Amino acid sequence: MTRYIIRRLLQAIPLLFIISLVLFILMQNMGDPLATMGGRKVTRREDRIRLARQLGLDKPVILQYVYWLVGNDWAKTDMDGDGIAETPGSRKGVLRGDWGISLVNRQPVMEVIGDRLPNTLLLMLVAEVIVISLAMLIGIYSALHQYTAADNIITATTFVFYSMPVFFFALLAMYFFAVNFKKWGLPYLPTVGMFEPEIGKTTAQVAWHMVLPVATLSFGFIAGYSRYIRSTMLESLGQDYVRTAKAKGLPRLEVVYIHALKNAALPIVTIVALDLPFLLGGAIVTERIFGWPGMGRLFLDHVSRSDTPVVLGILMMIAVAVIIFQIIADVAYAWLDPRIRYK
Amino acid sequence: MSESTLSQPTKGVVSLTPDELETPPLSLGQLTWRRFRRHKMAIFGSVILLLIMIYAFGGMLVFSEADANRTETGARLQAPSREHPFGTDTIGRDILARTIYGGQISIFIGLTAMVVEMVLGISIGAMAGYFGGKLDSVLMRFTEAVLIIPQIFLLLVMAKYFAQSIPNIKVIGRTLSGSVLVIIFVIGITSWPYLARIVRAQFLSVKENDFILAARATGTSTRDIIFRHILPNSIAPIIVAATLSVAAAITLEAYISFLGLGVRPPTATWGNMLEGAYNYVDSAWWLWFFPGLLIALIVLSINFLGDGLRDALDPHSRAI
C-alpha cells in the first residue's frame, strides 16, 4: 500500500511540471499587468522599463519560467539599462518555497493566498459536512420509502436542484431570505462578506454570514449525492445478503443501517474526494455573489488583473490538492472495502 | 418403469395449447422509442426545450435586434409593465427582447461548444481506446492533466488569454462580438476530457467483442473498424453525454459571463445579462430573474431529455 502511494506521488511530479509549464506559457498573453500596477497608471516609459526589468518581464518566456521555478538569485539582472547585468535577483523560486511577488500589490504570493485560503476552507468544510449528512438522510429515507408520494417529490426536487445553476439558486435565496425577510420584518440573512464591520469578526457573525454561501455551495451536491445514495441503497436492499440478514431475524434498523448502508455508502468516500474540483469551482461563483473574502474571489480579481504569480500560485496549489485527494480517494476505497484490503 | 405410460397415448390425441403470450418482435428503434415514451419526464423536458427554442428563435419575428440593443436612458430599471413585459435594464434596454436575442447566442454557444467537444473528445478517446499501449498512456496523462484543474479556473484563465480583440463575426443574420467564438473555443477545449474518457471506456470494451476480431480477420481497414463497427456500437453513451454537454456548456458560458470574463457587450447572452445583477437583488429583481429562469429551464429540460435518452438507449447504466 505504501509503495502504491509513493508510486502515485512520483507519477504526479512530472504531471505537475508539465501543468505548470503549460499554464505559465498560457498566462503570458493574459494582458499587461504593468498597465494596472498597484492601482496607479504607470505612464512614463522609463518607469515601465524599469518595472519590467525588476519583475523580469523583459526576458524570454522560458527563462521567466525557469526563474519562477528555481529563482534568479543565482543570476544577475541588468537594472540600469547599460547592457551589463550586475544586480543579483532576489527570488528563490518555487522549488525552494518562494512563490514570488504579486504583480498587483507587491506582496508575497504566499501571504496573499494565505490570507484568503482559510476563509474558503471554512466554507468548503462546513458545506461538505452538511452535504454528506443531509444527502445520507434524504437518500436513505427516499430509498426506504420507495414508491410513496414523498419519494416521488424528493426525486423530482433533487433533480431540479441538481440541474439548477448556482447563481440562480443564490439569487433566489438572496431575494427570498434576505430581501423579502427584511421587508417583512423577519430576521434576515446577510448577503455580503464574512461579518459586519461594526460588530467585528465574531464566531456568531461569521456563522450567520455563512448561512447563505454554504447553502448555495451545497445545494447542488446535496441533490446529486442523495440521488446517488438512494440508488445504491435500493440496489443494496435488493441483494441476497439483506435477505439473509432478515432471515436471521435481525431487527430492521440493523439490516438497513449496517448490512445495507455499509455496502451502499462505500463509494461515497471516493466521490467526495474526487468532487473537490467541482466544489472549488462552485466556491468561485459563491464567493463572488456573496462577497466572501476567499480564494475564489482572489483568483477572480487577480486573473482580471493579469497577476501571473498569484494566479499560478493558486492553480498549482489546487493541482497539488486535487492530485492528493485523488490518491486519498483510491487508498481510502481500497482500505474500506475488505474485498480489496484482504486480497 | 414409467416409460410405457409415456409412449402410449391413451385417450385422444394430445394437442398442445399455446401457452405463451404472443408479441411481435420489435426493432431496436421501436424498442428505444417505446422506452423513451414511457419516460414522462423526458417528454416533458423535450416539450419545454422546444418551447424555449421557439421563444428564442421565433422571437426574431416579433422583435428586431435593434429593439434588443436600443437604450432608453429615460426608461432605466423599470419594473415589468405592459410596454416592457420583462422590465428594462440599467441603461433602459428591453429585457424581453434581450432574452430573445441573448437566448439565441446562449443556445448557439451551447450547441457549437458541444460539437467542438465531440470532435476532440471522440478523436482522442477513440485513439486511446482503440490503439491502447503507449499512445493510450500518453493521451490519458494528457486528459488527466486537463481534468486536474477545475474547469472554471481553466476557463477563466483561457478566456483572459484569448481576450484580444477578435473581429466581429456574422452569423444567422446577426453581427456578433468575436468573444462569442472565443468562449465557444474555450469551453470546447476544456470540456473534451469528460467525453474522451467515456469514449475510451466504450472502445476498450467493444474492442474485445468477437465481431471485431472477425472484422480484422477479414481484412477490414482500421478506419472502417473504428467508424463502421466500434463507433456505431458505442453511440448510446456518446449521444447521452453530448446532450448533457449542451446544458453544461450553456451553464459554463453563463458562469463566466456572470463573472465578467465571457461574452462582451453589446452582444447579449443570458449569462452576461446576469453580470452585476446581484447588485440589484433588492431593487430590480427582473434584471436577474428572467435570464436566470430561462437558463434554469433549458438546463432542466436538457437534463430530463438526457435522462430519458439514457434510459431509452442504454437501460443498463446506472443513472443518478
Next chain:
Amino acid sequence: MGIDSERILEINNLRTRFHIAEGTVYAVNGVSFSLNQGETIGVVGESGCGKSVTMLSIMGLIPIPPGDIASGEALFRGRDLLKITDSEMEQIRGKDIAMVFQDPMTALNPVLSIGRQLGEPLRVHLGMNKEAVRQRSIELLEQVGIPDPAHRLSEYPHQLSGGQRQRAMIAMALACVPSILIADEPTTALDVTIQAQIVELVQRFRDQMAMSVIWITHDLGVVAEIAERVLVMYAGFIVEEALVDDLYEDPRHPYTLALLAALPRVDRRRDHRLLSIPGAPPNLLVQPKGCPFAARCELVFDRCREEMPPLIEVAGNHQAACWFDVTTGMPR
C-alpha cells in the same frame, strides 16, 4: 423417523402473487402441506414452480409491494405466521425457523466479517455477550468442519472457498438450534463432491438436534438421499406428495412420471435418446385455470383444462392431483 409425531408446521391454501408492470404473477396457487417434528421433507420442481416463493412467504421475506399474500395460513405450532407483526416474526426467524440460501457468495455480506455475521443471531436472539458469542462461534465453525475457526472469525466471505461459505451459512442458521431448517437449494451452486459433504453435514445436525428440515431442490438425486417425504410442485401447485421410496418406485402424477423418465440413467443403453418433456411451463402472468400441466400432458381431456384437480389420496401416505389414474390411463 418422526412422521407420526407432533405437527409443527401446517400450511393451508397459500396463495402468493406479485403485481408488476406487465400484470400479476401467480407464483403460488393454493399450496397446502404439513411438517411434523423431526421430519425431513423434500420439495422438488423446476425453476419457477414456486417452491422458493412458498418458503419465503412462510418466512415473511416476500417484499410487500410488489408481493401480495392473497390468502392462506402458515401455522407454526398453532400460530399463524402470516398474521403476526413484523417484530414478532423477527423473533421467530433465525431462532425457531432458520433458512439457508442457494448462493453463499451473494448470501453473505461482503463487507462484514464472518465472525460478525455468525454472531448476530447469537447476540440478537440469545442475548449472549461478546465473549460468549466468540466462544460459541468458534464451536459452531468447528462443528461444521471449517478448519482454524478462531482465525476465520476475523476473515471476510471472499476469503473462504465456496464450500466453506456454505458451511458458514449453515452454522449461522443452526446457531440458535432452530426447530425447522429451510434449505433453499443449498447445494445447487456447489461442486458435486462438496454437495455430498453439505448434505451429510445437514443430516448430522438434524439427527443431533431432532430438527425438522425442508429441503428445496430441483435435483431428484439429492432428494432421494435426504428426504423422508417429498412434495412435487409445478406452476405454483403441489401435484404429488409421497414418501420418498413410493415416489420413485410408484409415481402417480404425469409430471412426476415425466421427470423421472427424463433422468439420464447409467443402466440404459448408450444409444438411448434422452427424453424431455415437450412444451414449456405455463406463463405465470395468466391466472391459472385447470391443471397447469394440461398443455404438456399425454393424458389430457377437457376436464383437465377446466378444473384443477385436488390432491387425492391414491395410496397410503401418497397423494396426487390428477383426474386420471396413471396406473390404468383412465380418468377416475
